[in-house]
Amino acid sequence: MIINFTLNGRPRKMDVEPATLVSELLRETLNLTGTHVGCDTSQCGACTVLFNGDAVKSCTLLAPSLDGAALTTIEGLSATSGSNRLHPMQEAFHENHGLQCGFCTPGMVMTAVALATRNPVPTEAEIRHGLEGNLCRCTGYQNIVASIMAGAVAMNAPAIGE
Amino acid sequence: MSSIIGIGKAPRRKEDFRFLTGRGSYVADMKRPDMTFGVFVRSPHAHAIVRGIDKTHALASPGVQAILTGKDVAADGLGSLPCGWGIHGTDGLPMKEPPFPMLAQGKVRFVGDMVAFVVADTLKEARAAAELLAVDYEVLPAVVGVLEAVRADAPLLFDDVPNNLCCDWELGDKAAVAAGFRKAAHVARLSLVNNRLIGNPMEPRAAIAEYDRGRDHYTLWTTSQFPHVVRFLMAALVLKLPEQKVRVVAPDVGGGFGVKQFHYGEEAVITWAAKKVERPIKWVADRSEGFVSDRxxxxxxxxxxxxxxxxxxxxxxxxxxxxxxxxxxxxxxxxxxxxxxxxxxxxxxxxxxxxxxxxxxxxxxxxxxxxxxxxxxxxxxxxxxxxxxxxxxxxxxxxxxxxxxxxxxxxxxxxxxxxxxxxxxxxxxxxxxxxxxxxxxxxxxxxxxxxxxxxxxxxxxxxxxxxxxxAPSRFAGRLGARGGLYESATVRVHPTGQVTVLIGTHNHGQGHETTFAQIVSDKLGVPFDSVDIVFGDTDRVQFGMGTYGSRSLVVGGAALSKASDKVIVKGKKIAAHLLEAGEHDIQFETGVFSVAGTDRRKSFAEIAGAAYVPHDYPLEILEPGLEEQAYYDPVxxxxxxxxxxxxxxxxxxxxxxxxxxxxxxxxxxxxxxxxxxxxxxxxxxxxxxxxxxxxxxxxxxxxxxxxxxxxxxxxxxxxxxxxxxxxxxxxxxxxxxxxxxxxxxxxxxxxxxxxxxxxxxxxxxxxxxxxxxxxxxxxxxxxxxxxxxxxxxxx
Amino acid sequence: MKSFAFHSPETVPDAFALLNDVSESKLLAGGMTLLPTIKQRLAEPAALIDLAKIPQLSEIAVDEDALVIGAMVRHVDVVTSALVRSKVPMLVHLASGIGDPAVRNRGTIGGSVANNDPSADYPAAVLALDAIIVTDRREIPASTFFTGLFETSLEPSEIITSIRFPIPSTAGYAKFKSPASRYAVVGVCVAKAGGSVRVAVTGSGPCVFRVPEMETALETSFEPAAIASIKIGAAGLNSDIHADAEYRAHLITVMAKKAVAAAIQGL
Missing domain, CATH: 3.30.365.10 (Aldehyde oxidase/xanthine dehydrogenase, molybdopterin binding domain)
Structure with missing residues (x-):
């Protein structure tokens, strides 16, 4: 079936087999392999993407549901294409050592961006609660929480002219 | 302006950018031209005799390229998965070491034990065919707990391992302990269980194998903490292939924690099968599969x-x-x-x-x-x-x-x-x-x-x-290790003075690309940004035992330190020539070779340049180039x-x-x-x-x-x-x-x-x-x- | 996943027609249970009929003395709804504890209620508030809706359109969640409407159930202390590697007390 959607800010028209998960579409067809699959029970959150701005697990979303929607993946997060500029949340993860092996990182960052968009000044407890759908085995979460604290501040800081 | 960032500093990690932007390269992210997909058929029973496997329906399923079972393994005369340690019991005899076949030979011994490998054009087709494979099991009583397993009436996993006892091992002075207890004013007693865990690195295990008939050469990409060891064990002991004909690559690996420091049967089977189908094969474990197959x-x-x-x-x-x-x-x-x-x-x-x-x-x-x-x-x-x-x-x-x-x-x-x-x-x-x-x-x-x-x-x-x-190899050898436990590093200084390190440890989250670069930056006085670390590829890195047992910095870092020292030694020789001084008068500090007590000096980059453009160079006594390697075996x-x-x-x-x-x-x-x-x-x-x-x-x-x-x-x-x-x-x-x-x-x-x-x-x-x-x-x-x-x- | 067809009707009658006409078809709401089930090949529908493009299923409204929540209203919509917060704040608390943020961003009340998972949260609220399940053809009282393990009184091809919650005097929900799955090991919803009290328990049995002894006690005195000494029998309760039946029985009383306390505070 034909679906029309916005992928990382650009319009996209695709012919998809309905029984296709968005995680599969991204990884196998679109070569956007930053969205990772870490489980088969919708528990780990490594595949989290932004669907109309909401954090959702792309392993539990069907490709046909993309029709008419806007999808953002980790590859499309930093706005300036072709540059090494990071999104403030990515920058905060870098500064605060919020990642180790990197596998859960895309899902963590996407969840964090959605969280900080909804809640610009999250408390530590709110961040920890907000991460209940994302597993990390490396960091013990401490530096991820610190990263999101810092990233939320940076995301919501008034833009400094340049 | 990049600068020296040495030991004790906390630069942000070099490896972060690719992970933060979704550009890491994990095995599951990779594709090879004309790739097929493999699925392992695993035992649903904890203990059973495999009476027979009927491939007929599965082979007729669309897209199927191959179905391999234990029979095919035996027909090809392949070895079983080796154990790297041979310990001895209280009786002085070696542990019982029954073979661990890569695909079950007549019997399965745990839920998840591998029975067959199905290869098809697509993953869907491989899964569909796997469901059609008819395996005839005769289910046997199972035993899962250690207390039950050693009882006289327990089911036996192996006919020649009485009481399911692999080894009755001891350490220490029994008599001295008995004497201590006789003198005791108080004896504390405790019975406890140390619960079974599943490591669950967030990246499930995966492998891609490819055979190149033109070169009679195999490549295996695998989620491993120690690619060189996988190559040795798999080539020499399991598949019996010439070691130089096998390349093992462990690219970005999403966490290990030990779970990925073993040679798994999946690696051997997929490499073996790649030659049979003459197309690349990809296998990625589901998490559910990981639960019943990750060690x-x-x-x-x-x-x-x-x-x-x-x-x-x-x-x-x-x-x-x-x-x-x-x-x-x-x-x-x-x-x-x-x-x-x-x-x-x-x-x-x-x-x-x-x-x-x-x-x-x-x-x-x-x-x-x-x-x-x-x-x-x-x-x-x-x-x-x-x-x-x-x-x-x-x-x-x-x-x-x-x-x-x-x-x-x-x-x-x-x-x-x-x-x-x-x-x-x-x-x-x-x-x-x-x-x-x-x-x-x-x-x-x-x-x-x-x-x-x-x-x-x-x-x-x-x-x-x-x-x-x-580990100290000699000591480990006395305890039963069948391999060495040293590490190796090569410091390759380029003509510009920039550096590539080739090291045998594997980075899967530990930050080696940063830590090791700091060591080189500190020792050689080169900018932190001028050092890149290469690991995880047997065709690029000389040798290595990999990453486990908190060994990377201790053993690998030591090899890197030693190799860096060798670079300095050679650099001093070059500097002595260029500065017309005795080798012992050359000092090296923060990237500068100088003659003691003078202002005559050469930068590290100048020395590197001279080594690769040896016009004014002591060629009679010194080889050109600036690359040193060290192996370090801890004491x-x-x-x-x-x-x-x-x-x-x-x-x-x-x-x-x-x-x-x-x-x-x-x-x-x-x-x-x-x-x-x-x-x-x-x-x-x-x-x-x-x-x-x-x-x-x-x-x-x-x-x-x-x-x-x-x-x-x-x-x-x-x-x-x-x-x-x-x-x-x-x-x-x-x-x-x-x-x-x-x-x-x-x-x-x-x-x-x-x-x-x-x-x-x-x-x-x-x-x-x-x-x-x-x-x-x-x-x-x-x-x-x-x-x-x-x-x-x-x- | 096996192949299936995908339909996106824009009206409820169209959805019904598809569901009725296409064999082995299933409704897709948020998909938070259905899609994992299909992925594990525990269900192999020939077609999915997606309800996402039927706008009126996503409405939240007050109708006389009832809060009406459309079947396709997501958990996150309940959490962020000022209307729900002002009328039945307990539902905000309940919805905010379902699954995780990504689940709440997709999962719907209609899907949860129709699925009747024994450890889902919403069935407890539906039963305790004596809600009405409104379908494309009738209104089903909660008391006759939940019939067993994953079983409801929905007919084949019947479509839930909304849940009609009578606005209670007060209500509270307390959940002991599985630290692994986040589902309810025990969830208790307590609702007071005038002089009548209902206590509904999820996570503990094959299906959500009421505890009349607690209801009577709370109708006399709406205080946690009124039910503190009520012991629930373990017979028939679920037992698994996380919680044995006796522990679940104990937790029902503990969670019921917490739910009453929450209701008193108006949470």
């Missing part, structure tokens, strides 16, 4: 006795353990509960006599092998738990009892009664530091506040020492240690244990990058907390099915289960590693289970509780409270 960890049943004199001095320690090996011997399997366990039972104490007996037992479960800490958390748990039991029984303060028995800082080097000699340490310093950092003095007030709210509060201590930096293990303090609160109504505070003061030797060390500690501690409070691999005792086979039932620690931790270092310096480093990858996991459980027991001590098995789940704690003889004090 599990821990799983001990232990009885311990500690003899003390009237002042609480430890006289002798005796430990008897049954250790679960699962259905077969995995790569390091029998080494973990023996050599990495017994020698750690001295801990930070001066116990003069120790005896340890370990019965290594086969059961119908996933093979058990190393998981972060591997043997050492189990040893620490036994020791630190029984010290608390003894303190309670003798009514001696827990801290005071530990102080009385600790090895003094000036007593190092210290020879323990269980093989190892500690080179350095300061257990008391770590303990005092932790007491301060944890505000142990304020605990009483916090406990009263908890009691007012109807909750029980407990404080738990654990000291520990770990033997890591695996001893390193012995990080420390003190961890956990503070918990228990809601007696629900039994929920909340970790309120966690403090660790660790002696990890020289710290290269404090940011990365803290990250390693955080992660390690949480894995230990996971064992203590949440994680448990549970098998059905009758069917042998894994009941905790997904994240729905196997409870991984989550962000909202945990507090922020306080992590500090209190370092003494290793006396035998080049930079004084000791390793930090596993320490968090080693100290934490005992600290948490000691806190839980402390919180329940007013109820007469003296031990709680892991994990301390709400149900278990509630039950303990219900069963406690004394009425609930806080209610």
């Amino acid at each position: 599990h960890g821990r799983d001990h049943v232990t009885e311990a006795e500690l003899a003390l004199d009237e002042n609480g001095k430890f006289l002798a320690f005796k430990v008897k353990t049954l250790a679960n090996m699962g259905g077969y011997l995995s790569t390091f399997g029998p080494n973990i509960p023996t050599n990495l366990y017994g020698p750690l039972l001295s801990g930070v104490y001066t116990t003069p006599a120790i005896y340890c007996n370990v019965k290594v037992v086969f059961t119908n479960t996933v093979p058990v092998d190393a998981y972060r800490g591997a043997g050492r958390p189990e040893a620490t748990f036994v020791l630190e738990r029984i010290v608390d039991v003894a303190a309670a029984e003798m009514k001696i303060d827990r801290i005071e009892l530990r102080r009385r028995n600790m090895i003094a800082r000036d007593a190092y080097p210290y020879q323990t009664p269980v093989l190892v000699e500690y080179d350095s340490g300061d257990p008391l310093g770590c303990l005092e530091g932790a007491l301060t950092a944890a505000d142990a003095a304020g605990f009483g007030a916090r406990k009263i506040a908890s009691e007012r709210a109807g909750r029980f509060r407990g404080l738990g201590f654990s000291t520990y020492v770990e033997a890591c930096g695996l 001893n293990f390193t012995y990080p240690g420390g003190c961890h303090i956990a503070e918990v609160e228990i809601d007696p109504e629900t039994g929920i244990v909340t970790l309120e505070k966690y403090t660790a003061v660790d002696d990890v030797g020289t710290v290269i990058n404090p940011m990365i060390v803290a990250g390693q500690l955080h992660g390690g501690i949480v894995q230990g907390v996971g064992q203590a409070l949440f994680e448990n691999a549970v098998y059905d005792e009758v069917s042998g099915q894994l009941l905790s086979g997904s994240f729905m039932d196997y409870c991984m620690p989550r962000a909202d289960h945990l507090p922020n931790m306080t992590v500090e270092t209190h370092s003494t310096f290793c006396t035998h590693t080049p930079m004084g480093v000791k390793g930090c990858g596993e320490v968090g996991t080693i100290g934490s289970p005992a600290a948490v459980i000691n806190a839980v027991v402390d919180a329940l001590s007013h109820l007469g509780v003296h031990h709680v098995d892991m994990p301390a789940t709400p149900n278990r704690i509630w039950r303990i409270i219900q069963n406690a003889a004394i009425p609930q004090a806080a209610e």
Whole structure:
């Protein structure tokens, strides 16, 4: 079936087999392999993407549901294409050592961006609660929480002219 | 402007950018032209005879390229999966070592044991065909627990392994221990279970294999912590291929924790099959598949006795353990509960006599092998738990009892009664530091506040020492290692003076690309940004034993340090020539070669340039080029240690244990990058907390099915289960590693289970509780409270 | 996943027609249970009929003395709805504890109620508030809706369109969640409407159930203490590796007390 959607800010028209998960579409067809699959029970959150701005697990979303929607993946997060500029949340993860092996990182960052968009000044407890759908085995979460604290501040800081 | 960033600094990680932007390259991300897909057919039974496999329907399924079974393996004369350690029993005889076939030969011995491999054009087709494969099983009774497995009437996994006993192993002086117990004023006794864990790195295992007929050459991309070892074991021992015809690549790997430091049957099967189908094959494990095929960890049943004199001095320690090996011997399997366990039972104490007996037992479960800490958390748990039991029984303060028995800082080097000699340490310093950092003095007030709210509060201590930096090869060889345990590094200086390091360890989250670059930046005085680290490819890196046992910095970093030193030595020779001075008059500091006492100097880049453009160069005595390699074999293990303090609160109504505070003061030797060390500690501690409070691999005792086979039932620690931790270092310096480093990858996991459980027991001590098995789940704690003889004090 | 067809009707009658006409078809709401089930090949529908493009199923409104929540209203919509917060704040608390943020961003009340998972949260609220399940053809009282393990009184091809919650005097929900799956090990919803009290328990049995003894006690005195000594029998309760039946029985009383306390505070 034909679906029309916005992928990382650009319009996209695709012919998809309905029984296709968005995680599969991204990884196998679109070569956007930053969205990772870490489980088969919708528990780990490594595949989290932004669907109309909401954090959702792309392993539990069907490709046909993309029709008419806007999808953002980790590859499309930093706005300036072709540059090494990071999104403030990515920058905060870098500064605060919020990642180790990197596998859960895309899902963590996407969840964090959605969280900080909804809640610009999250408390530590709110961040920890907000991460209940994302597993990390490396960091013990401490530096991820610190990263999101810092990233939320940076995301919501008034833009400094340049 | 990039600059030198050396040892002790905390630059942000070089590897972050690709991971943060979704541009990492994990095996599952890769595609090869004309790639096929493989699916393993696994046993649904814990123990069964495979009477026959009918491929007819499956072969007729669309897209199928090949279906391979144990029969095909036998027909090709392939070997079985090797065990890297051969230990010996009390009778002096070698351990029982039945073959571990890569695809089942006539029998399956655990749920998840591999029976067949199906290759098809698409993953869907491979799955569909796998469902059509008709395997005729004759189901046999299964045994999953070690206590049951050694009973006379237990089902036998292997006809020639009586009582399912792989090895009856011992360490220590039995007579000296008996003498110690005869003198004892008090004997503390403890029976405990060390729960079975599943490592669950977030990236599931995966592999892609490809055969090039033109070159008669194989390439295997695999999620491995040690690609060179996989190549050696697979090529030489399993597939019997020329080693130079096989390339093994472990690209970005999403966490290992030991789970990826074994040679798995999947790697051998897919490589073998790639030649048969002459197309690349990709296999990616589902998480559910990982649960029943990734090697599990821990799983001990232990009885311990500690003899003390009237002042609480430890006289002798005796430990008897049954250790679960699962259905077969995995790569390091029998080494973990023996050599990495017994020698750690001295801990930070001066116990003069120790005896340890370990019965290594086969059961119908996933093979058990190393998981972060591997043997050492189990040893620490036994020791630190029984010290608390003894303190309670003798009514001696827990801290005071530990102080009385600790090895003094000036007593190092210290020879323990269980093989190892500690080179350095300061257990008391770590303990005092932790007491301060944890505000142990304020605990009483916090406990009263908890009691007012109807909750029980407990404080738990654990000291520990770990033997890591695996390993001195000669020593390991005496213990049964069948391979060497050195590491290698090449420092390749380019004509520009920029540097590529080729190293045999593997980075899967530890930050090696940053830490190793700091070492080179520090030693050679080159900018941090001018150093890149290459790892994980047997065609690019000379050799390596990989990353496990907290060895990368200790052993690999030492090789890198030595190779850097060699670069400096050669650079001095070149500089002496160019500066027309004697070699001994050349000084090297922060990237500049100079003649002592003069202003004559050459930069590191100038020397590199001269080495590659040798117009003015001592070609008669010196080769051009600037590239040096070093292999380093450690002279001893390193012995990080420390003190961890956990503070918990228990809601007696629900039994929920909340970790309120966690403090660790660790002696990890020289710290290269404090940011990365803290990250390693955080992660390690949480894995230990996971064992203590949440994680448990549970098998059905009758069917042998894994009941905790997904994240729905196997409870991984989550962000909202945990507090922020306080992590500090209190370092003494290793006396035998080049930079004084000791390793930090596993320490968090080693100290934490005992600290948490000691806190839980402390919180329940007013109820007469003296031990709680892991994990301390709400149900278990509630039950303990219900069963406690004394009425609930806080209610 | 096996192949299936995908339909996106824009009206409820169209959805019904498809469901009725296409064999082995299933409704897709948020998909939080259905998609994992299909992925594990425990269900193999020939067609999915997606309800996402039927706008009126996503409305939240007050109708006389009832809060009406459309079947396709997501958990996150309940959490962020000022209307729900002002009328039945308990539902905000309940919805905010379902699954995790990504589940709440997709999962719907209609899907949860129709699925009747024994450890889902919403059935407890539906039963305690004595809600009406409104379908494309009738109104089903909660008391006759939940019939067993994953079983409801929905007919084949019947479509839930909304849940009609009578606005209670007060209500509270307390959940002991599985630390692994986040599902309810025990969830208790207590609702007071005038002089009548209902206590509904999820996570503990094959299906959500009421506890009349607690209801009577709370009708006399709406205080946690009124039910503190009521012991629930363990017979028939679920038992698994996380919680045995006796522990669940104990937790029902504990969670019921917490739910009453929450109701008193108006949470």
